[in-house]
Amino acid sequence: MTKNVRVRFAPSPTGPLHIGGVRTALFNYLFAKKHQGTFVLRIEDTDQTRYVEGAEKYIVDALNWCGILFDEAPTSTAFSANSKNETFGPYRQSERKHLYKQYANDLIASGNAYYAFDTAETLNFHRKDHEAKGKTFIYNWHNRLKLSNSLSLSAEEVKAKLDAGDDYVIRFKSPQDETLHLTDIIRGDIKIDTNILDDKVLFKSDGMPTYHLANIVDDHLMEITHVIRGEEWLPSLALHYQLYKAFGWEVPEFAHLPLILKPTGKGKLSKRDGDKLGFPVFPLEWTDPKSNDISRGYKEDGYFPEAMVNFLAFLGWNPGTEQEIFNLDELIEAFDLSRVNKSGARFDPDKIKWFNHHYMQEQSHDDLAELFKPIVDEKLDIIVSETKQSTPHNDVDVNYISMVIGLIKERATFISDFWGLSHFFFQAPETYDEKASKKAFKEGTKELMLELVSIINTIEDFSVENLQTKIKGWITDNEIGFGKVMMPLRLALVGALQGPDVFDIMFMIGEGESVKRIEAAIASL
Template identity: 70%
Template sequence: MIKDIRVRFAPSPTGPLHIGGVRTALFNYLFAKKNNGTFVLRIEDTDQNRYVPGAEEYIKNALNWCGIPFDEGIEKEGKFGPYRQSERKHLYKQYADQLIKDGFAYYAFDTSEALNNHRKDHEAKGKTFIYNWHNREKLTNSLSLSKDEVTHKINSGIPYVIRFKSPQDEILHLTDEIRGDMKIDTNILDDKILFKSDGMPTYHLANIVDDHLMKITHVIRGEEWLPSLALHVLLYRSLGWDSPIFAHLPLILKPVGKGKLSKRDGDKMGFPVFPLAWTDPKTQEISSGYKEDGYLPEAVVNMLAFLGWNPGTEQELFSLEELIQEFDLKRVHKAGAKFDPEKTKWFQQQQLQKMDSDILVDQFKNILSEKNISTSLDLTTIVNTVKERAVFTMDLWELSNFYFISPTKYDEKAVKKAWKEDTSSLMHELTRILNDITDFSENNVSTTIKGWITGKEISFGRIMMPLRIALVGSLQGPDLFQIASLIGKEETIKRIENAIENN
């Protein structure tokens, strides 16, 4: 039993954080919190050519907006910093040197041109060039050269890389928390580069060293890293370290067709694939984000949790606290999880209904303020009458604007259906009935109008449909008597008179 559980999310700052990355961060966060562990953010920026200004800040903001902040990392220094790989580059060379000294790695001086020629030669013969046990002693490296030649090349400043020496004729047994036990024949592995000629480590070495030095106990990452698992386990073994426990999450798949969800899918089908909007610093192209599109972070988190995991029950709506309580890596699927934009909207709608009314009313006040509308109407009641049909906060205005703005246009189909020859005279009579009401409460208005309709022995539809058109402009909207009570007697009568005049 591991006492101090430590997990990490280690993105590269090469652009905005895809929701696949957010899902990885979320599962790490849930696992850490479920086990009273620590969630670490490490920025893997060893590839400076791909570094994008603003991406690191975006990653932090995205995690904070989702409500899954890291416990330790950049600007939250713990005992294991620094938390940017570019600030740790002094650490890696000693481990590459140790691997060479112990016979698990070697210097390779092959030029790009020479390697390209080998690849072309293999392709011409219908083969694939792999740099490993079957040809490494024929290539230009410290395994094929004498010690003096190697020393001379290094002292002469000839560029070199350090490659891992993959073992030959071994069946490697690997274990993954999600995928179970696996076997790999080491003969098919290539000798990956661990240290580049520019003096920087590759992802493989830096990742292993950092996870070890930061005492990471569980590596929970995307399925795309599964092919690297054998190398990483071998590196741990070669350095004399215990491996962490690995768990590789399933891919998030396109809504339609095959393959991994991409930005292009979102652009084509009209949904975001990033948590926050992103402006590309080079092209100034703006990519939409869930936050700016009106989604609640609770809805996005709930949706992401169900991409590859389920609680084993019928429950679908979860707060973050409930997700922490229920999360278990054993309930994460192996198969890819198909992204469903409509299901995402469903989560959004459900989470909106669960929102505290006061928060929703405050957000609605902001919408009214942006539209320069000041009102004395009861906003809490108005919001509660329409929120069931709202998906986003911004929908509240579309669903309730008739409360604040008297209709000047009327739905033609509705008018044709509801406004008959005698409707105007009936509506005139209704205004006189309404004018005599002193208590304009919802119940009293309802009792009075229903009593009048019953007394006249006419159908309710002959009054209620044109009355709704007069108050709302269409046959949509919540309870009519509630609308009348909220806008008041004077406004109700005024709207009926306008409808009579215009229909």
């Protein structure tokens, strides 16, 4: 690729960033970095009626969390040490609105656009009239000369309306009886009959451009070479291509990414699907500023950003190999738009859990302990409160928590799983699993457990190795079935027949606590 690659991610700040938007940003980022190019953030906020307070910050925070960092972004956006604002700014469309009217006027001057003075009532009448006849109203070549615009009115009439301050929009003049031959990197050659296209509004009566005009002007002025965006923008490709040609500008290369589908594979993934099936569709938690409704986020649900990025990369793209685990640098190296699929990508909530489990195993015990410690403290505070103890629990050493995590981590997918897998390391069981109790405690078990306590009391060096040697040796020498000792021992320590190796548990909680739990189980069971 000879030209300097410049791509952009251009979200509208109308609410939280859907994971489909995160994937679009990711694919732009991977493509730019693969070709040593530039990745731009542009905030497309021309529609001020849909602007949502806090949405821009959310977009920035979400992509920062994912590690998808921009080279250029709005000056007030603290993105990374690399982000800069050079000759292509400003990067927020509301700060560029002075630019667009001149380009709309240029299109009028060249005959590629026209003023339209039709009122909302008039257009609504035509729509309903067409519907009554079983037709669809399209404002284009077949009826524009019958409507109120600068193509049907005289120059004097147009000037009079403009001088009088009448409301107007500027529409693109779609050509008649032409066939457009377009190319998409992912979808190949596309043919479009211009007779089916409507004359889109480019400039609104409120003095702001529509998405279509602002998008094209900004992409040109920012020297965007590749437009990588979602499939939902494919119907706009014909207009955008024609706008470039009307201005006499070089057309960037386009790539339209496949939709992210519901887990069933039928229809586009929505927030409602996540709510219904119990998984987030946003990277971060979002609180609606109007309703105060809270939407779940992957970060708050305990997912690692590496897992989300790895998962999203495979929604519509594959490397052509059996490899599934990629860090960001490996994704950059492997990524190729030619390997992006045309068909929609089914969202699999179990697959992202699989990725998260993998990245959980790659985290250091110490880092995980820092994340788990607040949960331990909170749980123990609740226990103290519920049992009405007069003194608070002792602060659990984070190094101890790190050692516990080393014993349970491989069975966990989320930090929130740790307590269920390890609570017995921090508190003695208050109850015993009923089914397990009947299985473990039988006739003669009490006597075996009392004898076991005597054995434990003779062990001077209370290490895992010594525990194994002494207890297993006692069982073997006395020809006792291992299950007759190990099952009630585990039940006494844990409260259930689960958990890591029994000798690891005993070593961690110590001799005194081990004996105390065994004696408590004898008394209870």
